[in-house]
Amino acid sequence: MKAYLRIAEAAEYLSVCTKTIRRWDKKGKLACSRTPGGHRRIVVAEIERLLGGKTPGILGKAVAIYGRVSSHEQKKKGDLARQVDVVKQYWDRQGYRAPRVYQDVGSGLNTNRRGLQNLCQAVERGEINRVVVSYGDRLTRFGAGYLSRYFASHGARLDIVEQPASISLEEELVQDLIAIVTAFSGRLHGLRSKKARQKRKQQQRGQEVLLDRSPAAG
Numbered sequence: 093m094k095a096y097l098r099i100a101e102a103a104e105y106l107s108v109c110t111k112t113i114r115r116w117d118k119k120g121k122l123a124c125s126r127t128p129g130g131h132r133r134i135v136v137a138e139i140e141r142l143l144g145g146k147t148p149g150i151l152g153k154a155v156a157i158y159g160r161v162s163s164h165e166q167k168k169k170g171d172l173a174r175q176v177d178v179v180k181q182y183w184d185r186q187g188y189r190a191p192r193v194y195q196d197v198g199s200g201l202n203t204n205r206r207g208l209q210n211l212c213q214a215v216e217r218g219e220i221n222r223v224v225v226s227y228g229d230r231l232t233r234f235g236a237g238y239l240s241r242y243f244a245s246h247g248a249r250l251d252i253v254e255q256p257a258s259i260s261l262e263e264e265l266v267q268d269l270i271a272i273v274t275a276f277s278g279r280l281h282g283l284r285s286k287k288a289r290q291k292r293k294q295q296q297r298g299q300e301v302l303l304d305r306s307p308a309a310g
Contacts, residue, residue, distance in 0.1 A: 096125070102134040106142060155183060155222040156211055156248075159195040160230045167197050175226050182253045183224055192220070200233030208232075215246045224251045 102122075103110045116122035117132060122142065124132040159176040161167055176193055183191055192214070196207040208231065214220050223243055228236050231250075240250040 096133045096135050097139065099124075099132045099134070102139060105139055154214075154220055155191040155224060156214065156220045157183070157191045157193045158207065158211055158223060158225050158231060159193070160200065160205070160207070161197055162199055164197055172197070175230070179224050179226050179253055191224070200229050200231075203232070212242075215243055215248045218247060220246075220248045222249055222251055224253065226253050228252050 097105070099110050099113050103113050106113070113122065113124075113132070113134070117124040122134065123138050124134050127133060157176055157179045159172055159179070161172045161175070166172065172195055176195060180191065194207040194211040196205040198205050211220075211223065215223070220243075223231075225231055231239050236250075243250050
């Protein structure tokens, strides 16, 4: 939830123009604080007071931070914690507080990550209005645009801080390539095993038929 609003945001939630906000500030109708640079900031409680105690729907929603590293070794080195901290610091500067944190250890090609699934469920429930990541492929190696549109369809926006990766892009791609080869190798092995089992069953049924037809069986 956001702690304070910029003047344009306050004007939008109160359905007035920015000049009205400045006039209310001068008359004491709306309490505004000032940044070191002289910019007005309005705490959410002031907006709620003018709205009769109601909180604008979007302000009651949470900000979600998502972080991911590809291996447990990276997590042990602190890469995941640093990644999340960078995004927290960025979002603190935007005036938000108490973000929800979702994180995973695994390939960006894996769509069954628990943290990502929990994040998507929260977005679907309408609890999230911002999803923030350090850089684009933390959510997924491919198809981030689809996820962005999916979030938007549920009223949440994807923000990318664009911080450098904790490991090189080449290393990440090698890890993802290994994950692809492993996944397809496992699937191919499973198909071959299935065919072998089916072949053994057919042979066994054939032997049973021959035994049933033999004179000894009669």
